Amino acid sequence: MIEKKDQTEYIIKETAKRLFFKEGKFNATTQEIADAAGVNRTLINYYFRSRNNLFKTVFDEAKKMEVNKIDSIMLSNLDFKQKISHFIDTSLEMNHEYPYLETYIVSQINQGLTYKRENVKEQSEEFFKNVKKAMEEGIIEPMEPIQFLLNMVSLINFPLAMRPLLQENLQITDEVYQQLLKDRKEIVLKTLFKN
CATH class of the missing domain: 1.10.357.10 (Tetracycline Repressor, domain 2)
Structure with missing residues (x-):
């Protein structure tokens, strides 16, 4: 179970990095990130608590x-x-x-x-x-x-x-x-x- 959690969190983060750093979509919404990651948008809030926390995590990376x-x-x-x-x-x-x-x-x-x-x-x-x-x-x-x-x-x-x-x-x-x-x-x- 923990492995799947870590994998989903990783997929969301890597998708956000791809959208921001590789495709230049700096204003991508959480829905666009979720769609690109193939996950439900609520999972972004579950793993990162907010859009801003996800963005901060990606910025820190x-x-x-x-x-x-x-x-x-x-x-x-x-x-x-x-x-x-x-x-x-x-x-x-x-x-x-x-x-x-x-x-x-x-x-x-x-x-x-x-x-x-x-x-x-x-x-x-x-x-x-x-x-x-x-x-x-x-x-x-x-x-x-x-x-x-x-x-x-x-x-x-x-x-x-x-x-x-x-x-x-x-x-x-x-x-x-x-x-x-x-x-x-x-x-x-x-x-x-x-x-």
Whole structure:
């Protein structure tokens, strides 16, 4: 009995994640989620108590995915350029699976949900120390370390977040856009690094 409960709860949560992160349906109703999950809408209230609790659970999972992505790379022993290269790969892979994840997180923050992380100060200090060292070694242009971070995030995330608009306006198929994103890694690295 517990296994079925856990399975139903899991199906509801994964369906909500699919609708939000993969299909971009941020305003999906509990009825739409229930229909897509193949369950009765009352089960959403049974397992999550309310629509808001389900949304908070999904938002927390989104945060966890982002934190795990960042931590697995920035806390590694790779050299700085390899870390950035790996970060690009992971960002693009995650976007392939969940194209609307970052957009969802930003939209939820704009609606008042918080996105606080532990150890942010220590991790950002470590990242900026790596940026300064890379500048001293001459592999990136001198700038405020935060500018390097803004450049990196913009170069990676802007094409991901703007995908629907760009595809619609430029009449680009999913396959062609996916290839553009794959080609993007080398372009981003050449833009960020001197060699």
